[in-house]
Amino acid sequence: MDHGQFDLIIFDCDGVLVDSELLSCQCLSDELSVSGISLTLAQALDLFLGRSTSAVTQHYLVLGQTLPVDFPLRLKSRVLAAFEKALRPVLDVETVLSGLRMPYCVASSSDIDRVALSLDVTGLRAHFGDRIYTAQMVRHGKPAPDLFLHAAEQMGARPARTLVIEDSASGVQAGKSAGMTVWGFAGGSHYRGRDGQAILSGAGADRVFARMLDFWKDA
Numbered sequence: 001m002d003h004g005q006f007d008l009i010i011f012d013c014d015g016v017l018v019d020s021e022l023l024s025c026q027c028l029s030d031e032l033s034v035s036g037i038s039l040t041l042a043q044a045l046d047l048f049l050g051r052s053t054s055a056v057t058q059h060y061l062v063l064g065q066t067l068p069v070d071f072p073l074r075l076k077s078r079v080l081a082a083f084e085k086a087l088r089p090v091l092d093v094e095t096v097l098s099g100l101r102m103p104y105c106v107a108s109s110s111d112i113d114r115v116a117l118s119l120d121v122t123g124l125r126a127h128f129g130d131r132i133y134t135a136q137m138v139r140h141g142k143p144a145p146d147l148f149l150h151a152a153e154q155m156g157a158r159p160a161r162t163l164v165i166e167d168s169a170s171g172v173q174a175g176k177s178a179g180m181t182v183w184g185f186a187g188g189s190h191y192r193g194r195d196g197q198a199i200l201s202g203a204g205a206d207r208v209f210a211r212m213l214d215f216w217k218d219a
Helices: 021-034 041-048 053-062 071-086 093-099 112-121 146-155 169-177 196-202
Strands: 008-011 104-108 132-134 162-166 181-185 207-209
Touching: 008 146, 021 041, 021 071, 041 053, 053 071, 071 112, 104 112, 104 146, 112 132, 132 146, 146 162, 146 169, 162 169, 169 181, 169 196, 181 196, 196 207
Parallel strands: 008 104, 008 162, 104 132, 162 181, 181 207
Antiparallel strands: none
């Protein structure tokens, strides 16, 4: 693959830059339990990986289960506390970022506070500056293409010349719907014991890799 075909790389945050998905999904399971809803960690990964908190609320609303008004704030507080204590960067992602010679940014389903904390705690913030875009900035979150299209527009890049790095099926679908090339990353701890290759390829990823050091290898 000719790397020169890309003018912009958009990184998802959770599960791509930071190894956060198991932490955040466990927090979701625990907080839903407080509200009387049973959701295992495996179910959280299957249902809500790469999705926003509003998507969680809407999911249960459709099922006739209304979550408490303060659920988003309680979940956010639980997640931020867990991140401050245990969040780590994805192995070798800083090496990849330091070696890039083209524009790049982050686009996440998480809110800006959570993304900022994630990058600060893991020491990755300096790589992105203010090039951070979140689902709060658009009308529809992933799997809709809105967020990636917004990020590309803000960065001055055409979708057809934009590469997206995603770890979730909904994120892959969002990138493909935006008309972008999408690489699936299956190296996060949440893919241990799960077939990330099948999940991400099935969602439409143009390529799947499981080690950050293989970022450009065989691309």
